Structure formats: structure tokens, C-alpha cells
Amino acid sequence: MVQSSFKVLFAEDNESSAELLIHFLERFNFEVDHVMDGMNAELKLRKSKYDFILLDNKMPILSGVRLASKIPDMNKNTPIIFLTASNEKEDVISAFQSKQLAGYILKPFEQEKVLEKITSVLKISENMLIDKKKFPFSIEKVDNKTYGIGVKLIGCPYMKNSEKIAQEIAFILKDLPVRHTFFMEIGKEFYYYKKAQEFLSSILKRLASKYEIKEEDILILSS
Incomplete structure (x- = not known):
């Protein structure tokens, strides 16, 4: 029997910090697609259905705020979590105009907090989460x-x-x-x-x- 996995789009332009979080999430039953700017994130969202979206706010080409306001139809109901700095309060408020925004996490963050937020938003019960x-x-x-x-x-x-x-x-x-x-x-x-x-x-x-x-x-x- 193949255990259910959850597909996550992660948009973050800091490759080293992104890699750490990806390895942590994929220790569990999450499949993570990583992109480094908002434009590539939008392209991914047009082609594939995701269970969850993690967005860094300050990204090249297309910011997290702008992307949150124009999520393609295929992922219109996919919940979004913002990863943002403490001095970006106005951006977070703007992003909340998107009904998909399920919350935000301040940088620097603990990996466990991200996992906790995702499982809470997706209502993933303890028996559904697999620690490899x-x-x-x-x-x-x-x-x-x-x-x-x-x-x-x-x-x-x-x-x-x-x-x-x-x-x-x-x-x-x-x-x-x-x-x-x-x-x-x-x-x-x-x-x-x-x-x-x-x-x-x-x-x-x-x-x-x-x-x-x-x-x-x-x-x-x-x-």
C-alpha cells in the first residue's frame, strides 16, 4: 500500500535555506517542488495541482504579494503560507486580501513550525504523517x-x-x-x-x- 503524499510548491530565492527546509519536509510524506522566483512559481501553478503553497515574499521578478493576487485557476483553492520578515507587515496585510492566505511565518523560522502550520491548515492527522x-x-x-x-x-x-x-x-x-x-x-x-x-x-x-x-x-x- 502506497502512503498518501502531499504536494507542496515552495517559492524561495535563497537556495541554501530552501534546501534545508526541503530536506526536512521530504523526511515526511511531502513532495516539494522548489522554484526561485515568482514567475516560475506562477508557471508551476498553471501546470500542476498542489495541496499547499509556501511563498517567500521578497522574490525576483514577481513578489509573493503579487503572486498571491493572481494564483492560476488550477490552484485557486490551494492554501498559501507567507514566509516573511518582520518589517514586511504592510505586505502581509496586502496578501491577506487573498482569501487563500492561511497565515504567515516570520523569518528566521524553525522548520518544525512550518510543518506544524502545514499539518494544521491541511488537517493532517497524526496517523497520516509519516516520518521516514x-x-x-x-x-x-x-x-x-x-x-x-x-x-x-x-x-x-x-x-x-x-x-x-x-x-x-x-x-x-x-x-x-x-x-x-x-x-x-x-x-x-x-x-x-x-x-x-x-x-x-x-x-x-x-x-x-x-x-x-x-x-x-x-x-x-x-x-
């Missing part, structure tokens, strides 16, 4: 009577690299000869990872090349 760090990733060798030798992927591969995972699997199966099929048992927590299917496909591609077989020759089991 609570499901540490590991790989075990498995000998199955029906399918033979394989591996079991346990937990969520949060912050992991598909190439290194493929290398670890190959090391665990080092006694397996080339041109030999095997199976991979995947736990449900694996799919908490952002774009888990693409990530799994990348692992399969590397392993298929290693063992000189087709990707479909690697049997995928669910646990």
Missing part, C-alpha cells in the same frame, strides 16, 4: 523455498542512493553467478520514498546490467 526516519533502511539475504535466493528490502530508502543500494545487493548476492535470476522482496515502507517506483526501476536497471539479465527477470515480491 522511523523506518531505517536495510537489506537482508533471503532463501525462499519457492523462489530460491533473493534479498529483502526493509524500511524506507530516505536519503539513499540507488547506485549504492544496487552495489550492496550485488555484494550480498556475491555468490550468485551472472545470467542468473533472483527475487527482491519489497516492504511497504519502501514506497514511502518520493518517486519510489522510479527509484526501484533505477536499482533494477543496475542489477540487470550486473547479472546480464533483463529487468523483468528480477522477480518483485511484496511483503
